[in-house]
Amino acid sequence: MAGAKETKSQKAKPEAAYSKREIMAAAAGFNVSPDVLAGALRRVEKDTLTRAEAEKAIQDFKKRQV
Structure with a gap:
């Protein structure tokens, strides 16, 4: 039971x-060049991002049509 409580507290921790x-x-x-990362971050309006948000921005940038 103690292990279950620890898992819940770890999930509640903000990224x-x-x-x-x-x-x-x-x-x-x-695993991207600084140019790709700069392009991806340019499209994001927020000033601070979590790692997951940054990775999503990179994937969205790579998938967009030119």
Whole structure:
């Protein structure tokens, strides 16, 4: 039972948010070039993003039609 309580508390923890500048500095961590990351972040209106939001922005940018 104690393990179940720990799992619930871990899920409730909010994801860390990073500024666009911090995300740009970690382009290699997303396995994309800085140019792709810059294009993806340019389309996002928020100033801070979670890792999941940044990854979604990258995927959306890669899938968009040119």
